[in-house]
Amino acid sequence: MQSTDLRLRLPDRMQLPVPRPESELDFHREELLSWHVDPETERVRFLSLIVGDREAVRDVAGDLEVVHQFELTPVDEDTFYAYAVMDLRAADATLMGAFDEPGLVIVPPIVYTGRETVHVTILGEPDALARLLEGVPDDVGVEVERVSDHQRSAETLAGRLTARQFEAMETARELGYYDVPRSGALAEVATELGCSESTASSLLRTVESKLVDAALGR
Incomplete structure (x- = not known):
């Protein structure tokens, strides 16, 4: 079984409408650990591990209309878990749909290192991986960082670094x-x-x- 590491550059329409400059957010990294889409409510529930300013992230989440529930659990001074329930935007569904294909599996965590930069690992059969980029929206920048036999460790990096x-x-x-x-x-x-x-x-x-x-x- 093979996997590939991708670096995605999201267009404005796919970025969360955060009402403040990224430089003021003091956000370093978010690792999306688990998520579930409820088709009946058209909402997505997810759990993330975040390195950054806990109160700044809480304030930003509270200002977003698409967020219906947001809870934080501290790990240490600047690392914390975030559980959220938010509307599944059309742009989010489009991006997630690109990887929802037979023969492909997303390997958590999905890592955000900024509003527009996303790192994702996809596991799959060689033929399915070869077709992977065909489903990515045209306005999403894609850089293939690795394609090889899958050997990724399951432990997250955010839990190791302050x-x-x-x-x-x-x-x-x-x-x-x-x-x-x-x-x-x-x-x-x-x-x-x-x-x-x-x-x-x-x-x-x-x-x-x-x-x-x-x-x-x-």
């Missing part, structure tokens, strides 16, 4: 610290994070250690 560690990792990646060859210096990462080089180095070493453990299933 929001500060995610921020350090994202900053280092954006500045070229992980480019090969490296194009960004540790000093630049530290400046962007507003901390010393030793603190930035410690954050990144911790991230790298946890990612290695995750990759090895430890």
Whole structure:
């Protein structure tokens, strides 16, 4: 059995109408762990694990007309579970329908790293995977990151890293610290994070250690 990792870029019509700039939300990552669509009520219930500002996320959810129920359960200072019941929008149904094909299975979690960026793993027979992109709406950007035998660990990443560690990792990646060859210096990462080089180095070493453990299933 094979699987593929996809990075999706959602158009405006598929993004939640969040009434504030993303920069003010202090949101780092959402892992959609489980979901159920009720065809009778045309609502979707889902459970997510989120890294970010708990109160900011709560406020945003409360402002959305499509959300009918929203409950948070803290894990630690900046990681929490979110249970929600919301209307199934036509745009959501269109996107989900692209993967609702014989021979394909979505492998949780579906990972959101921003309003428009979604990472999803699809498991399936080779022929079904080969036809997969034909069902994706034309205005959704798709990048195929991997196609191989399925070996993905079931443990989520959000449970391993804190929001500060995610921020350090994202900053280092954006500045070229992980480019090969490296194009960004540790000093630049530290400046962007507003901390010393030793603190930035410690954050990144911790991230790298946890990612290695995750990759090895430890």
